Amino acid sequence: MADTDLLVIGAGVIGLAVAREAARRGIETMILEAGDTIGGETSSRNSEVIHAGIYYTPGSLKARHCIEGRNRLYQYVQERNVPFRRCGKLIVANSEKEDATLHELQRRSIENGLTDADALQYFSAGDINELEPQVRARSALYSPSSGIVDSHALMMALLADAQSDGAILALRTRVDQLEPGEPHVLQGSSSGEHWRLTANNVVVATGLHSAQLMTQDDRLNALAPTIRWVKGSYFALQGKSPFRHLVYPVPTKDGLGIHATLDMAGSTRFGPDTETVNSIAYSVDARRRDTFASSIRRYWPELQAERLVPGYAGIRPKAQPAGAEADFLIQGPQELGVQGLVFLHGIESPGLTASLSLASAVNDSLPVARRSRRAS
Ligand SMILES: Cc1cc2nc3c(=O)[nH]c(=O)nc-3n(C[C@H](O)[C@H](O)[C@H](O)COP(=O)(O)OP(=O)(O)OC[C@H]3O[C@@H](n4cnc5c(N)ncnc54)[C@H](O)[C@@H]3O)c2cc1C
Incomplete structure (x- = not known):
């Protein structure tokens, strides 16, 4: 036995x-x-974001488990009094190419089943300004069912x-x-x-x-x-948060881009970037600050780089070869x-x-x- x-x-x-x-x-x-x-x-x-299920290839395990998992998670955290907030998220575009990516993401999200109350809304610069006055973008998708949780x-x-x-x-x-x-x-x-x-x-x-x-x-x-490891570092923002929603750029090949995420205490952090690594080390290289600042300024021009301080890092396990x-x-x-x-x-x-x-x-x-x- x-x-x-x-x-x-x-x-x-x-x-x-x-x-x-x-x-x-x-x-x-x-x-x-x-x-x-x-x-x-x-x-x-990690970013402690409850993802809506926007990005993933329709029919993939990520798509299926993200949407089902998100629904179950919102119910569970409510029942068990786990701190969470359905704060919503903006994915912002600042070029014609990025705007085309937003349309592709919107199409994908519908195929993944994000309709009705979960449906992404397409926002012009004026709408964005009303929602998040400090964000500069030519267009954005607003996801009402994205949120944050105390992991x-x-x-x-x-x-x-x-x-x-x-x-x-x-x-x-x-x-x-x-x-x-x-x-x-x-x-x-x-x-x-x-x-x-x-x-x-x-x-x-x-x-x-x-x-x-x-x-x-x-x-x-x-x-x-073969599991590839891709490290992602975060910088914390000192002082008051400029945003009430999560703010994401359009996704990159290995990650979702250096986004602004909020925690339950109302603090803001930016990250994660992408760095392929062969060993586990969670220190954040303070010299990355300038690269972070220029990525963030694409959607938040008023950022003062001195407000960014090294935060923490996580490592993504990738089960597919680079490029896939x-x-x-x-x-x-x-x-x-x-x-x-x-x-x-x-x-x-x-x-x-x-x-x-x-x-x-x-x-x-x-x-x-x-x-x-x-x-x-
Ligand atoms: C930078 C980053 C940002 C992310 N942001 C988000 C997000 O916003 N939203 C979201 O939904 N997901 C996010 N994720 C993904 C999410 O964090 C992970 O999918 C999830 O935490 C994985 O959990 P896990 O239990 O598989 O792994 P882990 O949390 O790594 O747990 C594995 C455990 O196994 C233990 N272990 C390992 N080997 C052994 C052994 N031989 N014997 C016994 N114990 C062992 C380890 O000590 C560890 O505690 C992010 C991930 C990263 C890296």
Whole structure:
């Protein structure tokens, strides 16, 4: 008999959402986290934006899980009193080419299902001035269903739910080895102590390190994707915020562009930029300030660069080669040919928004989901 029905590796927002959903379904669940706190990596190093589902290729996993996840997330944060604000967002254009991109985004958003109350509105310079007097743009799209959320409070709520349904969290517990089988065998260390555990089902939600546990098994290794890391730095704005809404430029190849995002305390930060990296280092290079200032001045000409101070950085895991449109990559029992095993790769933006939807899909793909502890 296995030690547990389900082991979730990684206590970022994805692992926590998966564990919460599993525990809710009555499944005996353990979460193993290498760090000494939950959400210490990418889940606490992002823009905290609840995305509407505008940008993604219709039919992609990002498109599907962003929209379903956003709807579920708004409902969840309301029910659980997690701080959030449906503040709306402007995507601004300052050239003819960028304006053409807005039209393309609007077309895409309709294909993705953003209609009626969620529909993007096309604004001229006059409309923009009324909404955000400090923003300069020739045109913009206004997204009424974009918002912000306190990501840490969200993760605390997910963990509390999972634990109240019986899930157990082990911090400082790194998984070093995964041997697929019936049951799966995991080995690792906790504060220097070696351990071995068995589980009927394993979900690997290790963010930037998603492919690492595939390398020790020949069958899994052959299916392991190459994960590229693209760092994004943020600068905080000192003093009063000039905006009431999120303000985004048109997206770039690797990210959504250096945008203005607000937090629940009303502070403004700008970012993230894009920098391909081979190692994890979260320091922000203060010399990037001038590049940030010139990107921001394209839509906020009055910025005084001295008000920008280095903030924090996050790293995006990309599961597709450079140049290809990045999507989430979920390898489950079908793709791996192994019962009860799921790897989540490339869970970059909009992963926070999509977390509750991804959690349901992952649970649905596990055989244990059909066998509830409480029901048996
Ligand atoms: C710059 C940036 C901006 C973003 N902005 C947004 C946004 O505005 N809106 C949005 O919806 N999404 C955004 N995202 C995406 C979002 O932050 C991520 O999709 C989400 O946080 C991913 O969560 P995760 O649980 O997969 O990964 P993580 O949060 O990285 O969690 C993985 C966990 O696994 C643990 N771990 C790793 N290896 C092991 C091991 N071997 N054993 C045990 N534990 C292990 C790690 O310690 C970590 O805690 C952004 C991302 C970035 C980088």
